[in-house]
Amino acid sequence: MQPAGRALPVALDAMGGDNAPGEIVAGAVQAVRERDVPVVLVGHPRLLYQELARHDAVTEIPIVRAEEALAMDEGALASLRRPRSSIAIACHLVRRGDACAVVSAGSTAGVVATGRLRLRAQQGVVRPAIAVGLPTLPQPTVLLDAGATADAKPEMLVQFAHLGVAYAETALGMWRPRVGLLTIGAEPEKGNKLAKRAHELLAAAPGIDFTGNIEGHDLLTRKVDVIVTDGFTGNVALKTVEGTVRYAFEQVRETIAESRVARLGGMLQRARLRELAGRLDPEAHGGAVLLGLSGTVVIAHGSSRARGVAAACELAARLSAQGIIARIGERVASTNKSHRRW
Secondary structure (H helix, E strand, O other): OOOOOOOOOEEEEOOOOOOOOHHHHHHHHHHHHHOOOOEEEEEOHHHHHHHHHHOOOOOOOOEEEOOEOOOOOOOOOHHHHOOOEHHHHHHHHHHHOOOOEEEEOOOHHHHHHHHHHHOOEOOOOOOOEEEEEEOOOOOOEEEEOOOOOOOOOHHHHHHHHHHHHHHHHHHHOOOOOEEEEEOOOOOOOOOOHHHHHHHHHHHHOOOOEEEEEEOHHHOOOOOOOEEEOOHHHHHHHHHHHHHHHHHHHHHHHHHHOOOHHHHHHHHHOHHHHHHHHHHHOHHHOOOEEEEOEOOEEEEOOOOOOHHHHHHHHHHHHHHHHHOHHHHHHHHHHHHHOOOOOO
């Protein structure tokens, strides 16, 4: 156990991600030195010592051995085939009380499955959900589920709303977040059977400020604070937004480079463009949060480099310190009293 008075470290899966372990270790060094976030690396010791030596950080960051790792193309079943993987050991550290949170840039399906197996769901939570912050102003809009539970039931979407509200209140400081249901029309009767029934349940759910349905073009309009949907739809929506943002910036760069006048205009707007690019850069925000488990889990983008990994560690440490698990537990316990067991 961690000595009294010292902050628990973030357990960082050093073998997960497209750029592991080099960028993951570099991100850990940044988190420790620049963001004052304690980190413990989980992975193959020889490889991690080599990477730490590149940064002269061998004595700064401890290592926990894990000989196995989940490949980026491995799915949920890999969590059963590799019980000693780096993500499994990281989850074990949290469950044992030796770390405050888990961060991984590995396979999302593998992280979700391993988290469910090793950390278990919080009492009363039927399925976990992945929450992401969409880049809206003045605050991010929380979208969930972004891929943890593809085949959801209407009752699960109500619980996702409670998870999202707890996250918005705790992490973003929102008061009474407005909740919207993502579907194909604003009218209550629009959508498939899942959306229609979920609308009925959300409209009657206590503790949720449900404003009704929203459509895909409302994702970035800040019409609501929390957007609820099933994991299949949410993942498609998230990747559509990410792809659109990348395409838009590529077009802006090409337009600015087309002429001397355009380049001059770009130089005059450099500060605003940099601010916009930073706000839309997923690596600046740390990643997605897997809500509903008995431990804080942050899933960084698979292609994350050092800055994104450091931001994910900072987000995980902050959520743990803010008591996100306890806040979700309180909300779920209070709402389950008036609902039958699903």
